[in-house]
Amino acid sequence: MYQALYRKWRPQTFDQVVGQSHVTDTLKNQVKAGRLSHSYIFIGTRGTGKTTCARILAKAVNCLDPVDGNPCGKCAACVGINDGTVLDVVELDAASNNGVDNVRALREEAVFSPAAVKKRVYIIDEVHMLSTSAFNALLKILEEPPEHLMFILATTELQKVPATILSRCQRHSFHRIDTPQIAEYLEYISKEEGFYLSHEAAELIARLAEGGVRDALSLLDQCSAHDRIEIDTVYSVMGLAGKRRVTAMLDHIVRHNTAQALTDFNEMWMDGRDGASFLRELSDLLRDVLMLKVAPKRGTLLLSGGYEPETLKGFAGRMETEELICAMETVQKYLDSLRDVKNPKTTVELCLISLCDSTLGESVNALRSRVARLEAQLASGIVSRADYVPQTEPETEFEFPPVLAEEPEYMYEEPPRTPEAVEAEPQPEPEQHEAEPIDTARVESAVSWAQICQKAAPELSPNIRFSLPDETKMTGRMDGDVLNIYAAPGFLYERLNRQDVLGKFAQAAASLCGREVRVILSEFKKTDGVQRSLDELKSFKEVSFI
Ligand SMILES: [Zn+2]
Incomplete structure (x- = not known):
C-alpha cells in the first residue's frame, strides 16, 4: 500500500524533527532530567511539527528506555503508543470536540x-477552537493536575487561547522553517526514495510550502509520479505559470499593454494553469519588487528568493512604491473574490485589465499610485495627461498624446485640433467667469480657492486672513456645490471651525458660483503629503478642462 511521504517520513524522535532544535533540544533535556511540566502549549503555523513533537514527547515521557531524551521506538510503551493500542495517550482535535461535554468527559x-504506561497524555490539537465553557472546564484540570497527567495543547492561533490557560502552560513556539533547510530535507528524502529531484525544483517546492515541512512533503508527493522532478515538472504539476511567464506578465502590466497581458493569460489558461495560483505568483513577484524598493540594502533578506535580483531591480526602477502597493492590493482583491466566483478566468482577466490601466481603480491607493506616477513624471520634466484618461495601449511609457489633444470635452463640439492650435489659443483668465453667466461645468472649474479667499478676506479676522495665502496652513477646493476647506490641525482649525466663520466662506463661494454652497472643513492629516498631492492632482485635472 502506498503511504504518503509525510506519513512515511514523520519523525519518530526529537532528533529527526527538521528545523525546530530550539524546541526539541529543550524537550530532550527535560526528559533526560525528569523535569517535565504537566502542561505544554505548542504554538506555530500549520505543518511545522507541533503535533509530531507532541507525539514524540508523549512517547518520550513513557518510554522504558529513552535514548538521550528521545523515545527508543522499540519498547512496549513506544510500540503501543505508535500503533494506538495504548489508550492512555489520547489525541483530540478541538475543532470537532469543542464542547464543554467533551472536556467534562x-x-x-x-x-x-x-x-x-506511566503518564496519561492528552494531546489537544487546534485548542483555540474550544468553546468558552470548554476552556473553563479545561482550566479546572490544569489548575490542579494529578501527578500522572500531562496535557500537550497545540494551536495555530495563540491570540484565541485565554490568558488563564496560557499562564498554566509551558510555551514552545515552532518557527516556519527556512527554504534552504526544507529544500535540503526534500533532496535527502528524494535520494532515499530513489527519485531524481533537481536542486532548483527542491527550492521551489520549499518556497511553495512557506515554511511547513508537511506541506513540502505533500507537494513532493504530488510531483513524485514523475521519474525526474525538474523545476518545470513542479510548475506543471502545481498548475503554476512559472517565473518566466509571471515576469513577462508584469512587464506587460508596467507597459499598460492590456491586449498582450490577456493573450498571455489565455495561453496559460489553455495550458491548464490555475487562475488563483497565477495571481498568487504575481503577488509574490510584486511583493519582492516592493521589498527591494523600500529596503534596497537589507531587502534581499526579505525576498522569497524566486527571482533574480536583476529582474527585481529592473521592475523596482520602473514602478513607484504606491503603484506596487496598489497593484498588490488589486491582486489581493481579485484573489479574495476568486473563492466564490463561477468563472475564475473572467475574474483573472478583469484583474489584469485593471492592473494594466490604473485609471480603472477608484480606491485611495489607486489614486495614490496615479499621484506617485505624476510626481515622478513632474520630477523628470515629463508632464502627461495620459495617466488620467483611459489609454489605448501606448507602445512605450512616454509616448502619450500631448496635453489636451484628445480631451473628449472638445471632441463633439469642435473638430479635433492639433496641439499647436491648442497651445496658440490663449487660456481664458479665471476672472473672466466671475461676471459672466456661463454654463455650470465651466463655472465650477473656474471658481478657484484664490478667488474665494479674495472675496471672503475682508470679512475675516486677521488671524485667518494672514493664513489664507499659506498653503501649508490651509487650502480649499470647490467640488460641485461643496467647498472643501482643509486646515492644519490646532489653533487655525479651531478658529475656522465656527458657524459664522465658515458662513463667510460659504457666502463668498456662493456669490462667485451663483448658487448655494455648502462648506466642509477637514483637518490636514499630519503626515499627509499624499492628501495634498491628491488635491493637486484633482486641481490639475480641473485646470485642464477649462
Ligand atoms: Zn521506548
Missing part, C-alpha cells in the same frame, strides 16, 4: 491512573 476520565 475528559476530566472524569483523567482522574484515573493510566492503565498501561
